[in-house]
Amino acid sequence: MTELNNLWLTETIRLREEHAGPLEDLEANRLARSAGGDLPSRIQCRALWLAERDGLSAALKHWLQGARLALIVMAVLAVVSGAGLAFAAMGDGLHPVNVFWALGSLLGLNLILLLSWIVGLVFAGEHGASLGRVWLWLSEKLARDSKAAQLAPALLLLLQRQKLNRWAIGVLVNSLWLLAMVSALVILLTLMATRRYGFVWETTILSADTFIAVTQALGALPALLGFSVPTEEMIRASGDAALNIESARQAWAAWLVGVLLVYGVVPRLLLALLCLWRWKSGQAALRLDLNLPGYAQLRERLMPTSERLGISDAAPEQLHRVESGVSEQQSDGALLVAIELDDDRPWPPPLPNNVSNAGILDSRESRHKLLEQLSRFPPARLAIACDPRRSPDRGSLALIAELARSASATRVWLLQAPPGEALDAERLGDWHAALQQLELPFADCAPMNWLETGHD
Known part of the structure; x- marks a missing residue:
């Protein structure tokens, strides 16, 4: 991809947002911030990621x-x-x-x-x-x-x-x-x-x-x-x-x-x-015009003076295939994280010594904190625990996909129902269909051996 093509795609994204409204860009902004550099390079990084996704x-x-x-x-x-x-x-x-x-x-x-x-x-x-x-x-x-x-x-x-x-x-x-x-x-x-x-x-x-x-x-x-x-x-x-x-x-x-x-x-x-x-x-003289409104408003998001939370974005129209951008050489260790578990479920389960617990993601602040951490220290193996009694809404699936892109290998753990309670077969089927669309492996048993050794 030449520099002209990069600038071209960046300008295309700006025009698209100018006419159709802001795109869902939380992950794009996070990756641009983690990539570092000056504001124009971060704007390009954000735009190229959105252009590839869309x-x-x-x-x-x-x-x-x-x-x-x-x-x-x-x-x-x-x-x-x-x-x-x-x-x-x-x-x-x-x-x-x-x-x-x-x-x-x-x-x-x-x-x-x-x-x-x-x-x-x-x-x-x-x-x-x-x-x-x-x-x-x-x-x-x-x-x-x-x-x-x-x-x-x-x-x-x-x-x-x-x-x-x-x-x-x-x-x-x-x-x-x-x-x-x-x-x-x-x-x-x-x-x-x-x-x-x-x-x-x-x-x-x-x-x-x-x-x-x-x-x-x-x-x-x-x-x-x-x-x-x-x-x-x-x-x-x-x-x-x-x-x-x-x-x-x-x-x-x-x-x-x-x-x-x-x-x-x-x-x-x-x-x-x-x-x-x-x-x-x-x-050689082509540059982004940072005075344009579409670029000026990205300054605080891509080079923030203080971290801003609580921004709500529209859900994507469709799920996108998960492709990890992390190699084995860049990652290390194993991590277990859960998404929105009820208080009556005991957590975390007993973990091997070399597996870290990232807790339960139940707020925007906790999600952003973990994603920023994973952008700097990506794990080699990541297990994501989900409660299949909840519906697989697009927000949860987008979070699972974003977490998966931050690790070399990812597995989804669909937790068993508490004693005396049965899982809804139709809802469980929805989870299976959604995870298959994301092309993520999943199971209903704890992947502890895999987390510990990398093998089942």
Whole structure:
């Protein structure tokens, strides 16, 4: 994951919370605080965890795949368009080629849009955005992920702060036109190599001297690269009919190729490289704008001056698979903890010497205290005792999942009912189904051997 992608996902999370309200982020905030660092790094850590949990990281991968496909489609269209310009300029080979008509076909639209892009870049900075919007729209369609719809606006907002969008669009526009011009040049050379063309110029109101001056002026730069320019006599003679002289045909062909290369290919190549350089150098200056309300309000939660408790968050829409982020090398020891047990149940049971008791989690303060402790000292084995007489509500299951992510290995202990009381079979089945969805092992007997030795 690149730094740009991290900032992109962070901005996406900010936009999502701005429009849909705050996300459930207690665990994300805790992990960001435990990771340490300055405020921007903690904001990114929080956002990346939320993006992974809510599927935005996968949506970004799909969007990038769609963006690459969109670029391929647009590149193919550029190559085909360039080839079309060359065929239109040279004709069928049965009639002489009007050199200035051919030159206008090859370079006219390219030069008009090039000047327009430069003027827009200098005065507005947003010209060419229509092509960029086409690419963004096509990328979103090819991604085929409903969550990818939030990514494009976040990317634009992120780039606009450093005015990088103009350079990103510049790379796209100039690269596509470069492909078109190179395609036109290749087809032009192919046609000239396989067909015999004659060249003429025609006019009604302009004099021959005008065409001579224009031809020599346009050929001055290509001549510095070794391309030949028709002599004044060749130019004058070509005004009446196509010269049936090999040297004249070759001179006009070299002039046309040289003009296309110098005024069509080279400017687009240089501009594409300039935009790419500005884009690469500008990425290093990308930062989160901590003055935005969405980030400013995270300061106290991620870098608190005092611990704040009692915040209530909405329950998640669905349970998420538990994947421990703790390795065996990072963890040590064994721990037993219980969740919301009644006072009439004796606790804790006799424990081996190497198993610690974390008590009963029956308040928000006790939960936060234990989770903060586990973030610093994760256990190798964690047993979570639950009373199956209670319904497996989503708050308890979310706590079990969060505890499980803080240990290398976790087992859930579904306690037996007190003597003279039977467990409700339907409720017990709900517990089994929920724990299976979390992919956590569970049993109705005390896992003391496993806690002590790591083996049953």
